Amino acid sequence: MVRYGDTTAVKGVSLRAPRGRVLALLGHNGAGKTSLLQVCEGFRKPDGGTVRVLGLDPVAEHDALMPRLGIMLQSGGVYPWAAAGEILRLFASFAAHPLDPDMLLDRLGLRKVEKTRFRRLSGGEQQRLSLAVALVGRPELVFLDEPTAGMDTEARHTTWQLIEELRSDGVSVLLTTHLLDEAERLADDVVIMRSGEVAATGTPAELTAAAGIDLLEVRADPGLELAPLKARHEVTETSPGEYAITGALDTHALADVLAWFAAADAHVTAVSSRRRTLEDVYLSLTRQHGVAVGAIK
């Protein structure tokens, strides 16, 4: 549990991040992602509950834990007058067996700004340097707080590639993100947070599959009398002859819908279905109760 004054930022969160996997923490701004990270990183003492990171207490066993962690903060705390290369080498000097800073500079496309002072770097370059700083100590576990925020498309792909390499080297990664495609592409496990609580956990496949088919589109004769079907499903005629049935549809529901078209003697010429994406799941989970489309009835 984490509290700021009277506000409880994180409560009752219980999660396990297995080794060698990428866990993505999703949630709106203020959902408690950063607070949760801060507790894991030992920056804050939890106001209740226990936290163990690599089997260690992040506050009490801070000194033993830090050499094994790589932490990427959202911003701040880098010497503005020092050059990118100097900063990375400084952080490398804290580690017993650092990665080669030159290799990281090359990999993250920072070679050309190696001698540029931090304050003159672009937002994306600062972000990439911050990632390099988190990785240079050869950590076993990496915390990345919105790692690709402010990066251009190319840098984002490089970062994703690096994270995938980390995983294949057995490094565990815990990242927060607002980008659903990032989570869907990278994460082995996803935790969706809402108001400081865990709203859902699972692999991206589990989370999307649990919701089944989300949308069924049927093309048939225009102007069918939909009232009987509307009693059982969310159905609208989006344009003449185009029918959209929304909501979580399992096999029975699908059969029921198509049986109704058959009973109405309609000529069905096309049927298409769309599975829910992580984004749909995320949106329906993080919306205020009762606001989500189709959840009212």
Place this chain on the structure above:
Amino acid sequence: MTVTTSANVSTAAMSLSRGRIEVLQFFRDRTAMVFTFLFPAMLLLLFGTIFGDSYDETGVSASQVYAASMLAYGVLTTGFVTMGSGLALDREDGTLKRLHGTPLPVTAYLMGKAILVLTLSIAEAALIILVGVLVFDMPLPDASHWLTFAWLMLLSVLTCSLLGVAVSAIVKRARSAGAILNVPVVALQFISGIFIHPITQLPSWLITVASLFPVKWMGQGFRYVFLPDSMKSMEAAGAWELGRTALVLGVWCVIGLVLCLATFRWSDKDR
């Protein structure tokens, strides 16, 4: 990229690489350079020119006295103000937090800062001595006085830096650090015989107050190093009191260390 776990880097090595960045950082920031580094030398030029008269009998000019006293001011500002405001800034802008997320221990962090302050103080002292010698004909002392200079310098830097670290804990915002930290600095300059010499012009109770703080003893010590022995008659006790100087500075050192350890925070709690 393979995973390895093993022994940690020595604190000394980390302190050195931190110190290097700190020094580099300071000298690249021209504002800091001018306002904290060159200021005491500028003040010396100003005071030395305005009050150029010689003291009776002794043949020592006021500007020479200022040159010696200004060393105490230089060490005080670099040690106390640079350390105090630097720490407040590091705490506010997240530097301390980021470093706390690495294997860097607090000792290595502070040692890095200490390397900066020591480098600055030595450079500062060299500059002031240079101005004193070149502009105001201050004679350079003999070897035994330099030995006193060495321990006095070290003890003064240590005391001022530790107190700077301790005071940084009560500085809420880095923006106000300069204002807060300069209050004791300026007040102590006036009552400790740095700006106003001889100190015996002050009411005796004020001299007693000043004697409780380190600045009076630093100024007195540096005057011992650079002025002829006859000038001791102008000191509060009519003597140089080197033993007492060491004692007072030593006690403040310990007080500073205890306060440091008790108050050090890695981040702002109220954020």
